[in-house]
Amino acid sequence: MRRSTTIGLGLSALCTTLALTGCAGHADSADSSAPAHPGASTPTASGPLSSTQLNQRLLNENDLGTGYIRKPEVPRRSDDVTVIGCPALEKLGGDTAAGSGLDFARKAKASFTYTGSSTSEVSEELYSDSPEKLSTGISTVFNAMLSCPTYQVASGSTIVDMGTAKSAVPDLGDDQWSQLLTFSTGGQRSVVKQTAIRTGNILVVVSGSPGLVDTQLARAVGKASVH
Numbered sequence: 346m347r348r349s350t351t352i353g354l355g356l357s358a359l360c361t362t363l364a365l366t367g368c369a370g371h372a373d374s375a376d377s378s379a380p381a382h383p384g385a386s387t388p389t390a391s392g393p394l395s396s397t398q399l400n401q402r403l404l405n406e407n408d409l410g411t412g413y414i415r416k417p418e419v420p421r422r423s424d425d426v427t428v429i430g431c432p433a434l435e436k437l438g439g440d441t442a443a444g445s446g447l448d449f450a451r452k453a454k455a456s457f458t459y460t461g462s463s464t465s466e467v468s469e470e471l472y473s474d475s476p477e478k479l480s481t482g483i484s485t486v487f488n489a490m491l492s493c494p495t496y497q498v499a500s501g502s503t504i505v506d507m508g509t510a511k512s513a514v515p516d517l518g519d520d521q522w523s524q525l526l527t528f529s530t531g532g533q534r535s536v537v538k539q540t541a542i543r544t545g546n547i548l549v550v551v552s553g554s555p556g557l558v559d560t561q562l563a564r565a566v567g568k569a570s571v572h
Contacts, residue, residue: 431493467553518544
């Protein structure tokens, strides 16, 4: 049986890699462009940072170097996303099907195209919540995805064959997760690396071409960790 679900990180990587129609991000529990709430500008050791603070800690073109161009955010269409053949991911349905991939207090995101020797993409997502909630939430998603070496994702009329495999991750931050995702659709095949690093009350997720992720990961974690 199929169940509609937003698979969070995998869907984000899918959008980054294949640029599926209507697949340009998902709703956040707090608008990443909104001003900080009163009293939220000074986070506690375990409390979430404000959306404004997260946006300031995202990588930008100057941080990334020559050849990177920021992609504009495009409103997401309401096409349902359905997981086929992975029970663990199907269980992540419920309210998340409305468009909230990860239920954390704050989020900010930036995506870039790299026009060096070939056109590639890399995206960064920053989340902030209590350290315990970040670790538990991201572990649940990664473990669910890695539990199914192969499965399918349907987005609108598009069917994507997916594969997942655990990947090595550098010793950064407090907790680390990494995987390689393979997407096949319409005769095209793409590989995306997705690495998540928790440092205190911030979760850094970098997705995209494996070489670009490896190049920018430490820089992203370093900027996100600045106090």
